[in-house]
Amino acid sequence: MDRFSALRVFSEDGKVAGRVVELGVDDLAPGGVVLRTAFSSVNYKDALAATGAGKIIRRFPLVGGIDAAGTVVSSTDARFKAGDEVICTSYDMGVAHDGGYAGMCRVPADWVVPLPAGLSLYEAMALGTAGYTAGLAVELLEQNGLAPANGRVLVNGATGGVSSLAIDMLARAGYQVVALTGKDQEADYLRGIGAAEVISRKTLEMGTRPLEKPLWAAAFDSVGGEQLAWLTRTMQPGGLIASYGNAGGIELNTTVLPFILRGVRLIGVDSAFTPMALRRKVWGRLATDLKPRHLQTIARTVGLAELPEVFGQVLKAGVRGRIVVKP
Numbered sequence: 001m002d003r004f005s006a007l008r009v010f011s012e013d014g015k016v017a018g019r020v021v022e023l024g025v026d027d028l029a030p031g032g033v034v035l036r037t038a039f040s041s042v043n044y045k046d047a048l049a050a051t052g053a054g055k056i057i058r059r060f061p062l063v064g065g066i067d068a069a070g071t072v073v074s075s076t077d078a079r080f081k082a083g084d085e086v087i088c089t090s091y092d093m094g095v096a097h098d099g100g101y102a103g104m105c106r107v108p109a110d111w112v113v114p115l116p117a118g119l120s121l122y123e124a125m126a127l128g129t130a131g132y133t134a135g136l137a138v139e140l141l142e143q144n145g146l147a148p149a150n151g152r153v154l155v156n157g158a159t160g161g162v163s164s165l166a167i168d169m170l171a172r173a174g175y176q177v178v179a180l181t182g183k184d185q186e187a188d189y190l191r192g193i194g195a196a197e198v199i200s201r202k203t204l205e206m207g208t209r210p211l212e213k214p215l216w217a218a219a220f221d222s223v224g225g226e227q228l229a230w231l232t233r234t235m236q237p238g239g240l241i242a243s244y245g246n247a248g249g250i251e252l253n254t255t256v257l258p259f260i261l262r263g264v265r266l267i268g269v270d271s272a273f274t275p276m277a278l279r280r281k282v283w284g285r286l287a288t289d290l291k292p293r294h295l296q297t298i299a300r301t302v303g304l305a306e307l308p309e310v311f312g313q314v315l316k317a318g319v320r321g322r323i324v325v326k327p
């Protein structure tokens with residue numbers, strides 16, 4: 001079997017760090033499906049994992065990368081055969097199972113999603129877990145009645161991976177999107193991918209009352225903490241909040257008043273262990289009605305050697321959009 005490069009994360013002398021090494025398939029965690037990885041991607045969780053900034057990895061050394069897309073080389077499972085193009089994201093990838101930052105990847109067949117018609121392997125990883133999470137959030141809010149006529153939709157952490165893709169998807173679907181960002185210099189980028197309005201985190205007046213002026217029909221929250229508390233206070237009656245991130249903190253200090261007086265619903269979004277039927281449905285939508293129109297603007301590509309530097313930038317909120325990895 002061929003040798004290939006991989007970004008393997010080690011825990012040595014109390015420090016967690018990744019470096020590029022050469023591996024063979026037999027070095028990888030076991031699984032029924034072996035694929036040649038075409039692309040992987042960088043998510044916030046990957047940066048936390050590979051630097052030790054978050055206690056994500058449960059087994060060292062481990063190939064990083066919670067996402068992979070590629071072509072099946074061999075499969076012991078009848079659902080997949082050599083030549084199939086597939087996606088594998090989340091589950092234990094890059095956490096307790098060797099992930100996508102390697103030329104080859106070996107995974108349990110139950111984690112594998114066939115690449116839907118309408119997406120290339122590159123596009124699948126420009127989306128990756130970030131795009132899947134944004135699509136899942138749209139799907140879950142629509143199941144709860146979200147529609148463009150309900151009113152404006154706030155997306156925070158707007159230049160981030162999940163949020164950039166959510167903005168693009170929502171704008172395509174006809175929603176009026178308001179982007180909230182800490183990067184004022186990226187206002188043109190945000191308008192370019194579909195935001196109707198851009199507001200600045202630096203000048204945002206959050207107020208302190210349990211209920212503030214109702215502003216949003218829906219909100220997509222990648223930040224948590226104070227911003228999520230502010231969102232609960234500023235939702236319109238019947239407003240829907242998708243909570244999927246904690247880039248700004250894990251606390252949530254609010255009251256029950258938005259829930260009992262305005263019927264606000266806080267909807268949790270977990271991309272890691274979505275049941276397969278819903279997972280396939282969302283990937284199908286990502287290839288069709290939710291397919292972002294500005295993936296070329298949102299994503300750029302790096303190699304394995306550049307990853308340690310990229311992780312540092314991600315943790316400092318210094319990255320815009322998505323980063324695709326070509327291993």
Ligand SMILES: NC(=O)c1ccc[n+]([C@@H]2O[C@H](COP(=O)([O-])OP(=O)(O)OC[C@H]3O[C@@H](n4cnc5c(N)ncnc54)[C@H](OP(=O)(O)O)[C@@H]3O)[C@@H](O)[C@H]2O)c1
Nearest residue numbers: 044157158159160161162181182245246247248270271317
């Ligand atoms: N629930 C799930 O299944 C799931 C899946 C994927 C990701 N996530 C989570 O979603 C969040 C976003 O992930 P991502 O991959 O899109 O990350 P990302 O690309 O690094 O984006 C995060 C964005 O949040 C904003 N931000 C960063 N630090 C902040 C702070 N201290 N206060 C307020 N805003 C801050 C920044 O946007 P601006 O500069 O534009 O404000 C930043 O670009 C992360 O918490 C991640 O763990 C969850």
